[in-house]
Amino acid sequence: MSDTVLETLISKAFLSSPSMDVVFVWHGGEPLLAGIDFFRKIVTFQKKYQGQHRVFNSIQTNGLLINVTWCEFFKVNDFLVGVSLDGPERLNDEYRKRKDGFASFKTILKGIKLLTNYKVNFNTLTTVNKTNSHFPDKVFDALIDAGSTNIQFIPIVQPGMNQINHNLPAVNPKKNERTEQFLWAVDADAYGNFLIRIFNRWVHHYVGKLFVSNFESLLANYLGYISIICTESSRCGTGIVVECNGDVFSCDHYVIPVNKLGNILDYSFHDMVNSQEHQRFSNKKAEMLTGDCLSCEYLKLCFGGCPKDRFVSLNGSENLQNYLCLGLKRFYSYAIPYIRFMANELENHRSPANIMLAIKNGFITSKIDAYLT
Ligand code: SF4
Numbered sequence: 160m161s162d163t164v165l166e167t168l169i170s171k172a173f174l175s176s177p178s179m180d181v182v183f184v185w186h187g188g189e190p191l192l193a194g195i196d197f198f199r200k201i202v203t204f205q206k207k208y209q210g211q212h213r214v215f216n217s218i219q220t221n222g223l224l225i226n227v228t229w230c231e232f233f234k235v236n237d238f239l240v241g242v243s244l245d246g247p248e249r250l251n252d253e254y255r256k257r258k259d260g261f262a263s264f265k266t267i268l269k270g271i272k273l274l275t276n277y278k279v280n281f282n283t284l285t286t287v288n289k290t291n292s293h294f295p296d297k298v299f300d301a302l303i304d305a306g307s308t309n310i311q312f313i314p315i316v317q318p319g320m321n322q323i324n325h326n327l328p329a330v331n332p333k334k335n336e337r338t339e340q341f342l343w344a345v346d347a348d349a350y351g352n353f354l355i356r357i358f359n360r361w362v363h364h365y366v367g368k369l370f371v372s373n374f375e376s377l378l379a380n381y382l383g384y385i386s387i388i389c390t391e392s393s394r395c396g397t398g399i400v401v402e403c404n405g406d407v408f409s410c411d412h413y414v415i416p417v418n419k420l421g422n423i424l425d426y427s428f429h430d431m432v433n434s435q436e437h438q439r440f441s442n443k444k445a446e447m448l449t450g451d452c453l454s455c456e457y458l459k460l461c462f463g464g465c466p467k468d469r470f471v472s473l474n475g476s477e478n479l480q481n482y483l484c485l486g487l488k489r490f491y492s493y494a495i496p497y498i499r500f501m502a503n504e505l506e507n508h509r510s511p512a513n514i515m516l517a518i519k520n521g522f523i524t525s526k527i528d529a530y531l532t
């Protein structure tokens with residue numbers, strides 16, 4: 160990204176923000192490859208243009224390049240660092256190889272240790288894939304052992320970009336042979352089991368101690384708040400993407416010409432976010448729901464899921480269904496009694512962590528085996 164694009168995007172982010180808080184999320188590829196001088200420039204431009212705004216920076220990294228210099232920079236400039244970690248050594252290294260083909264786990268853990276030593280705020284992002292989805296306890300233990308107290312799980316669903324709702328042709332995986340593309344995708348059933356098992360441990364022992372964004376988001380949705388996760392929100396497009404040449408898109412899963420909103424050198428964020436194109440993109444998530452979703456008791460928690468994951472044909476439905484639906488339904492049916500209790504605690508100005516005592520005292524019970532496949 161040239162200095163001109165970088166400076167323009169930062170100055171325009173402040174100019175267009177209706178909020179005092181402006182959040183920058185630095186993603187790649189691997190953003191640390193841009194080098195620390197690039198990030199020093201970011202901070203310089205932010206200081207130049209922020210005025211009264213508060214600035215929040217986060218960065219998502221595979222963790223391999225983290226060293227003392229980066230840690231000092233992150234600490235001084237208060238960056239939140241997201242590190243990708245898919246579980247213990249064997250499970251993480253199944254897919255996360257370094258460029259030279261070697262395993263990455265030990266290097267990632269070294270990076271996390273450095274972040275911890277330098278007291279840098281970090282969280283972990285764990286993809287749930289074909290392999291690690293069958294070992295939820297091992298994955299959860301590895302994240303706890305690594306010292307992560309902020310955890311997010313992202314299902315790997317892989318027909319990828321061949322999508323429905325955003326001007327791309329649909330592909331129904333049922334009609335296609337299972338190709339290379341599907342080899343690392345999580346099965347819907349396995350995803351349901353994974354969430355249920357980890358939720359079970361969280362709700363018994365870790366509420367208020369470990370922040371699992373999937374579960375916190377579920378609680379927020381149950382209470383009618385706006386989720387921090389776009390996949391669990393009613394509309395798309397809350398995270399605008401700026402590519403290295405300044406082209407702006409509504410979502411990083413749809414960086415394709417037909418969804419380009421403009422270039423930051425030519426337009427303001429305000430104009431692009433309020434454009435018909437972006438509004439159309441944002442609204443389609445709700446407009447393209449299937450009949451099953453519209454009549455689903457979990458609609459206000461799930462919102463039909465991410466449009467990129469909707470590619471399953473249903474009899475008699477023009478719209479396509481979320482590939483993860485069956486797993487999600489089982490997870491919601493297991494989690495809701497606990498979520499209901501926590502929501503009630505919050506509404507009565509008590510701590511949702513009381514759920515753990517309630518379980519211990521037998522006030523709330525649920526037979527997990529009945530929900531697992
Ligand atoms: S398409 Fe998916 S990832 Fe993109 S904004 Fe919508 S819900 Fe979020």
Ligand code: SF4
Nearest residue numbers: 452455461463481484
């Ligand atoms: S659980 Fe399934 S049917 Fe219900 S809203 Fe989500 S995707 Fe739709």
